[in-house]
Amino acid sequence: xxxxxxxxxxxxxxxxxxxxxxxxxxxxxxxxxxxxxxxxxxxxxxxxxxxxxxxxxxxxxxxxxxxxxxxxxxxxxxxxxxxxxxxxxxxxxxxxxxxxxxxxxxxxxxxxxxxxxx
Amino acid sequence: xxxxxxxxxxxxxxxxxxxxxxxxxxxxxxxxxxxxxxxxxxxxxxxxxxxxxxxxxxxxxxxxxxxxxxxxxxxxxxxxxxxxxxxxxxxxxxxxxxxxxxxxxxxxxxxxxxxxxxxxxxxxxxxxxxxxxxxxxxxxxxxxxxxxxxxxxxxxxxxxxxxxxxxxxxxxxxxxxxxxxxxxxxxxxxxxxxxxxxxxxxxxxxxxxxxxxxxxxxxxxxxxxxxxxxxxxxxxxxxxxxxxxxxxx
Numbered sequence: 001x002x003x004x005x006x007x008x009x010x011x012x013x014x015x016x017x018x019x020x021x022x023x024x025x026x027x028x029x030x031x032x033x034x035x036x037x038x039x040x041x042x043x044x045x046x047x048x049x050x051x052x053x054x055x056x057x058x059x060x061x062x063x064x065x066x067x068x069x070x071x072x073x074x075x076x077x078x079x080x081x082x083x084x085x086x087x088x089x090x091x092x093x094x095x096x097x098x099x100x101x102x103x104x105x106x107x108x109x110x111x112x113x114x115x116x117x118x
Numbered sequence: 119x120x121x122x123x124x125x126x127x128x129x130x131x132x133x134x135x136x137x138x139x140x141x142x143x144x145x146x147x148x149x150x151x152x153x154x155x156x157x158x159x160x161x162x163x164x165x166x167x168x169x170x171x172x173x174x175x176x177x178x179x180x181x182x183x184x185x186x187x188x189x190x191x192x193x194x195x196x197x198x199x200x201x202x203x204x205x206x207x208x209x210x211x212x213x214x215x216x217x218x219x220x221x222x223x224x225x226x227x228x229x230x231x232x233x234x235x236x237x238x239x240x241x242x243x244x245x246x247x248x249x250x251x252x253x254x255x256x257x258x259x260x261x262x263x264x265x266x267x268x269x270x271x272x273x274x275x276x277x278x279x280x281x282x283x284x285x286x287x288x289x290x291x292x293x294x295x296x297x298x299x300x301x302x303x304x305x306x307x308x309x310x311x312x313x314x315x316x317x318x319x320x321x322x323x324x325x326x327x328x329x330x331x332x333x334x335x336x337x338x339x340x341x342x343x344x345x346x347x348x349x350x351x352x353x354x355x356x357x358x359x360x361x362x363x364x365x366x367x
Contacts, residue, residue, distance in 0.1 A: 059350065062296070067282060069288055071281055
């Protein structure tokens, strides 16, 4: 192709040159297409996993904290109501913690939904 | 430094009167809730007014948002969940618009108050409990009894399941609230660094570029978080509704 460009031309040479140019144009176009196609493909999964990873992280942490909070609240309320302090708090804080862990496992997809045998 | 918390203060705009010693007033929160609803109504009514076969810009936004939420409901709660589509769509659009309006400087963010998000989470929770008992009666309680568990640890498991169920509205609401609150405080603190650093002198003018660019970047992140949290709230609503529609599996 470079030789074709350098040579000064008779007709045959010029048409060969044009053909080579158009072939090159086509190739370049194809490569451009591939690039513009592959770029969003490359970028979108990464950004979407980043975003969903962020959401997942927040979700998992709040699930655990919520379980503990509910357990603590129920324990505290039972203590006040029945006057069995500190046993309600101890038992329900532990149960709440396990509920939080169950929540996290479910949110992470390790275990199935409530009531499932998995 | 500007107080990063003052942006969340509720201010009375118009005091309407008192009921039982409690002041009833139109606050800035009320105003922005109204603006949120007005914005959604304007978008949806404006977008669906022409009903063109080839949708225009506004109409495609409306159609896209409908299809997006409809697909979410279909994929997580099944076609039986579609009867809750209005609820999920309203929640999604409300949170999305409230979050997006909140990103505009000098506006109030409705979802940065725990009571607002908790009210929405309780709405979902009570819908799940009410519909579950209405549809399945006491069979809804099978939700708390997992299959294939030995009898001697079953009481423990049931208590843990109940606690896990009760913790749902808390994690549901705290997640949205905490994300929005943290994002807005971060923005405010970083933005207040800009005039502080710029006040030093000529060196400060160049130094202030760093926090300023950070503010711009975090604002972009906040747009992402605003959408993501609305989506997460909607998808969790669908997951919880799915339990009400099909308990015990």
